[in-house]
Amino acid sequence: MEQTTFADKKRKTVEQAEFTADGRYVRKVRSFVLRTGRLSDYQRDMMNNNWANLGLDYQNTPFDFATIFGNNNPVVLEIGFGMGKSLVEMAEQNPDRNYIGIEVHTPGVGACIAYAVEKGVKNLRVICHDATEILRDSIAPNSLGGLQLYFPDPWQKAKHHKRRIVQPAFVERLLEKLAPKGFIHMATDWENYSEHMLEVLRQFPQLQNQSATNDFIPRPDFRPLTKFEERGHKLGHGVWDLYFIKQ
Numbered sequence: 114m115e116q117t118t119f120a121d122k123k124r125k126t127v128e129q130a131e132f133t134a135d136g137r138y139v140r141k142v143r144s145f146v147l148r149t150g151r152l153s154d155y156q157r158d159m160m161n162n163n164w165a166n167l168g169l170d171y172q173n174t175p176f177d178f179a180t181i182f183g184n185n186n187p188v189v190l191e192i193g194f195g196m197g198k199s200l201v202e203m204a205e206q207n208p209d210r211n212y213i214g215i216e217v218h219t220p221g222v223g224a225c226i227a228y229a230v231e232k233g234v235k236n237l238r239v240i241c242h243d244a245t246e247i248l249r250d251s252i253a254p255n256s257l258g259g260l261q262l263y264f265p266d267p268w269q270k271a272k273h274h275k276r277r278i279v280q281p282a283f284v285e286r287l288l289e290k291l292a293p294k295g296f297i298h299m300a301t302d303w304e305n306y307s308e309h310m311l312e313v314l315r316q317f318p319q320l321q322n323q324s325a326t327n328d329f330i331p332r333p334d335f336r337p338l339t340k341f342e343e344r345g346h347k348l349g350h351g352v353w354d355l356y357f358i359k360q
């Protein structure tokens with residue numbers, strides 16, 4: 114019989130059930146549906162063998178970034194890194210920053226770790242858990258240098274819009290965790306979601322839009338092409354980047 118490894122267990126704990134004090138199940142609106150994509154043997158091995166150096170687990174107290182990274186460089190959090198290629202490239206290009214990537218899709222987590230090992234990147238840690246819970250419980254107030262959210266699931270149908278990760282409560286939480294001058298960088302290839310993002314971010318006077326036209330910024334060169342962006346190009350979609358700074 115095949116042995117259940119650490120990586121397989123991780124898959125099962127991504128969606129931990131929560132209960133109220135009197136034992137009732139808390140039904141959650143999640144921004145993701147766990148895809149059943151196969152974790153390859155290679156990805157599983159990379160996850161199992163490198164978690165000690167590159168992985169972080171959910172915790173209900175804030176991470177100590179200085180101990181984790183061994184320095185006081187700014188920490189940038191990326192939510193939903195997919196297969197992680199662009200995140201590893203950014204970490205490689207910005208050695209004076211630390212990166213934490215969160216993704217619930219285990220094959221993506223395995224692929225990201227494999228690429229980070231191949232590139233010898235040391236300023237990156239990955240987490241396999243719901244990002245909203247990490248942000249709520251594992252990140253200290255005023256501690257983040259920035260937040261990256263690239264091509265989040267658009268949840269196109271109006272009845273699914275509540276599943277979009279960008280909501281006022283999410284941005285409020287983000288503001289609490291960002292350090293002064295911390296940035297929020299979002300990108301999407303769905304025009305309707307870009308308008309929604311703009312509408313939500315504009316509700317917060319503490320956030321200063323870096324767009325010269327007070328809406329979107331031109332696609333910045335420092336953001337590597339992501340898998341979903343490439344897919345959007347093939348479908349003939351446009352791309353909208355939003356960049357805000359906390360005052």
Ligand SMILES: C[S@@+](CC[C@H](N)C(=O)[O-])C[C@H]1O[C@@H](n2cnc3c(N)ncnc32)[C@H](O)[C@@H]1O
Nearest residue numbers: 144145193194195216217243244264339340341
């Ligand atoms: C459309 S994909 C984009 C992936 C990548 N950023 C790219 O541009 O290629 C969105 C990703 O976000 C992840 N995701 C959605 N909600 C999440 C959450 N709450 N926590 C962590 N990951 C999440 C999904 O698993 C999915 O891989």
